[in-house]
Amino acid sequence: MNAEPSDGQRLDPPNPSAGCPVRHAGAPTRLYAAETTVDPYGTYSRLRKQYGQVAPVLLEGDVPAWLVLGYRENRRVLDNPDQFSRDSRRWRDWQEGRIAETSPLIPMLGWRPDCLSQDGEPHQRLRTAVTESMRTVADRGIRRHVLHFAHQQIDAFADTGRADLVLQYAQYLPMLVLTRLFGLPESEGKGLVTSCAQMMKGGEDAIAHNDRIGRVLAELTSHKRAEPGPDFATGLIQHPACLDDDEVQNHLRLVLIAAHTTTSNLLARVLQMILSDDSHLAKVVSGQLTVSAIIEEMMWNSPPLAVLPGRFATADCELGGQHLKIGDLLILGLAAGNLDPEIRPHTGTTVQGNQAHLAFSSGPHECPGQAIGQTIIEAAVEVLLRRLPGLRLDADPTDLTDTASTWETRLDHLPVSFS
Template identity: 35%
Template sequence: MTVPSPPAPLPLLATTTCPDTAPVFDRLWRDHGPVAPVELEPGVNAWLVMGYEELKAITGTPDLYSRDARDWKAFQDGTVPPDSPLGPMMFFRDNVIGYDGETHRRLRRPLESAIGSIDHRRLRRTVEALCAGLIGGFVHRGEADLVAEYAAAVPLLTIGDLIGLDPGQSRELLDAMRALFGSGEDAQDGNRRFEALLADLLESRRAAPSADLTSHLLSHEDLHTDAEVLQSIVVLVSAGNHTTISWIAQTLRLMLTDPRFNSRLRGGRLGIDDALDEVLSVAPPMINMPARYALRDTELGGRPIAKGDALVLGLAAVAHDPRAHAGATFWQRGNRAHLAWSAGPHACPARDPARTIARTAVATALHLLRDVRLTIDTIDFEPSPWTRCPARLPVTHTATL
């Protein structure tokens, strides 16, 4: 009797580019349970960790599940070539993301210090002015793309202002980051352009310090070299910008496509913070977060995990964990038990400024735009195995300006 071979692992990209993620994650849960095999690129496999307890285990146990990509067997043995499009998101970086233990703690302190130095009242005023200016730029047309002309621009210009970039430099940075996060053929070039722009900023601030986060990082005693300062800026910008764009865009998408969500939000029955938390629960900015690497043979969620295996954090799939939610709708008002910020030592330290930016952007759009209607039937998403950001949200509208 011939034993049928197991089905090929699902390409990870299929979880982000599908019309609706719920059937995909439900099927993965039904077929595999909390840990599912996936394909990162042809011939390169990994595990997608979808269980709430399993995610807490791998993010909270760095002595078993390393963040250091040099522990990835598929890279060590040449299965993943050095020029792989996976590189910018998965290869080792000599920064806080790439390390565990004391080195990680040392490199995290300057970031926490820089983020803690942000004046949130000034930040809110800055974002309000940027949002009003962006909406003012398209309101008279009666139509706009709320991704390209709004959601993508707000975090970009805000974070650029925080680190000391002018608006033109910030837009160059966004183009490079889109390529980097896309993990396509231009990912490596996008990564090079991204770091070159930030290196130029670093040199200008070394020559002329200012009251910005770049200058703050340059003066921090825990950063010992220019390379460490540069990589700290890389983390600050890449982790904060693209994810906040996706958070705002996904919230706007639900406002445009989900009558329940929109009516509760516009009618005041759902506060903006609750709306943002619902998005974090069911459509987090990072659908799949790379990665952890097993330091020895182990078992997770009933699956045998080999030393060197890559484990991707399924931050959206966890909303479908039947053990955690007992058949109930995952998101409930006031629930912040999602894992959109990750967990453990590598949890995002910038959740407060990110929320200020996203809250202000959504609130300003609600206040200034009226009768907003989507003009397309199908929403496409930016090609990336990691994020699920709407590519376009073309709308018609009126405004109160």
């Protein structure tokens, strides 16, 4: 992240609270502060009442950004890369030296030679390599890998009558499947889960864990250059787009982090919803309610990535009543947008059959691995319900707790018992 676009301009440092038609004045909210992460949905609601659909906030290191809260405003940003670029070399704070290489924001916002960090033709070239390589792996059968690792995970606690389905199932299962798809040793799974979690959490360890992920994937890239296999890494290496080693490694990183983080989080939420209501469990077991319908509801009400980083204004513009300057950073409030009262005045309204949620992003950078994530979750739930008769939640649903960061809200525990 050291070059800047040829058409980039350098203006004054971004000051989100300057010139904003706000209802109540005050310092921008620190999204990373403890009092904010305790109740992120309450924070989104408060910010919407105070500022409208776009609010000034501060990220770690008191880095200024705009949090997009409105559904329509999120769509406008996501669907218009010419106006809101994903290329962080346009980020004015970075251009002018206010973001250190050691900032915990770099793993999430820093520029890399991957399709997520670029727009236009470079983006299309790299995204095609990712989607076609992913499709090849998927066609070889993901479900059998899910079944193998699901049984393996369940075997470890099946005789005990009790388990924590977050710590002993949802947290690791998607990563184990990904190690197989990537051509990685299964033994790398646990360490990669820890590093992904710490990187998403932020803080002083984020850079170290990001570097660890990079080292593992650099070694994999080198190994697959020498010894190709029927895996995603080899697919990227051999794709006609001719990716170099940096591009291969960074796309492995992108898919690994995105796929594991979202799928493990969503799997935990789906299990929480099924087990927190006896009628839901009975309907799933009897076939009256499908897991895909539950996934869809979770995508609306509790998307696995609550806030998506980031976009950068390519020119001075207006968004949601706020005046943005060229180079300003925007972060996308996917959870807030899905609950926008302008499109969902009653949050209890059914969303079955409506896939217009923001959980997979939108526009040119929309998540290309949606089907793979859904396959993992559906197979994981199926095996669990079949293997564990009498499965029930071993806690009051209202006592279940979450841990939130700027970017996500994760379920802490899901204690269960079974026959």
